[in-house]
Amino acid sequence: MPDNNFPKLHNATWPGIVGKGPDSEPPIDFDTMLKLTATADVGGVKFDGVDLGLLDPHVNIDLTDDGIKKLADKVTNLNLSIGSLVAPIWGGPAMGSKEERKQFVEMVRKACHIGKVLRDIGARPHGIVRIDSASSPQQWAADPANNTKLIAQTFREACDVAADYGEKLAAEGEICWGGMHSWKHMVETLEAVDRKNIGFQADMSHTLLYLLGYNSPQDRILPENFDWSDRATLTDALKKVTKALRPWTIDFHVAQNDGTVHGTGSHDKTGRHCLATDPNGKLDIATDAGHWLRDENGNLTKAFKHVCWDGCMFSNDVMTKQQTWNDILATMIKVREKHGWYEAV
Template structure:
């Protein structure tokens, strides 16, 4: 029997919102996402927690009184904990006007307050605040140098705010965000921020598209005529990618991708999240997670205490089937079996781990 108890296994709640809406499918209620997560079980193993998007209609980020207490009680009652949080920063692009950038930073501040309250309530023992540039690659490309400087300036201000609350910010590596839409632009942005509490959020579905240079062909790693059956070339490509970005990685999403892009609702095209059992998936998920979870010498980095499944833009019909979440959990368990570790459990009391 595999006794690894870390990293903790989390499910994301925001797939109930992302890609949904008036021009797509109805959102799935937060409570329903929690229930499906809590009900998943594989050989006695369950999800340990959830990562949460601080997004309407799931969450009112301004309700840090009774509302957040009810949320903490609800999650705890299902024997789950809370990890990373997504800051709702899309009202003001990080490379926008002075007022827009100030709005971005304010949303990060609100997210940090929310996260600190969850820590005080004892339900959030670890995790980061996720951000992106809230800007398109097309807008960024009009003035790459200055736009990268603006994004970095905004991120620096956000990092300084986050530091006041003991939080780290993870920049999401996704091809739909300007200045973060290729592995090189992502590195340039992170290096320009120059703050100790900034890092990278790697999502296996999104980062696979980095290899293809979808929104920035000059940064493509795999050859144009790449054959997905050529695992050795894919292996070398993943090594190049992860050696560059792994040192920055402080948050990690397990996911599958079929090598294509997808977008629904108001969400722009990005790496297609496939079901864990999708026969068209290009990744050997449990094996390939190791490129991110282990260093170049094969040693575990232990850079974060939990990993999360992010399955955005699945059809509601799929997401409402319990088997979907059982299959996802089974994949997460395999990742932990191959790349996890054991350590004595600690309890969070207020802001103190005991």
């Protein structure tokens, strides 16, 4: 039986930007992130691609079509494909003013245009466009019902634009985004959007925080002062969250978390991404990824063609070591060995 060749293994470029800035460390340039990804090697197995944040200083959202093709050449010349894209929607909150919400939708349109051009030239075989509410839980809590309606309305408009480009949108489940800051609110928001081309982006680091009820204590699943050595209780909690959100999941980030919140630079407090080898990590990455990659009967969902490592807010010293990315790739390979499949190409 041939070795699994799906899901494809991607690295994210935006950790070179997110959490960096004037009050933190300088960004790591795009070329360096690509080189570290392309150079990673574990027994001859390499990353298959990258997911891109369409964010300055890495990628200008206003690229011309020629610029998009040059971007594709830069990536594919390193034997990497392009997968999911992050739309830079933070200047226009999804529950903001009419003009702000219009700006949100326009950023999604620009991201979808880039995505379509990359698809058309064969550089992007699969992937989604990632969004969030660009609003805080505190802002959302001022008027939960109406704010959820506003977010859903903005997401609907964005979905309709994305459909014109043949794209799907994935809303990121992260505790720092209003209306998406708990697993229950995330489901409510997705249901309210009511569009076929929207889904959920699960990140193992962020969804672990859903179990602890940060920013939404009433939705906590694990008990206070939880003993992390109690794997049975943790597994039950993971099953509860994945049962609710797996049917929506169309994009997936492999990650580790130590059960705490963290933030650096201009990025709000969110789940602390940990290195794949961090001894304080609370997840058994390869095993726990299976809650998202398999259904309740243990069958592979094959709901997405690639998985991506997301490790934001590591220090530049850590991120520029090649061994860091070799260790991450080794973990990704374990996920594919345990929950992957083979397709003839």
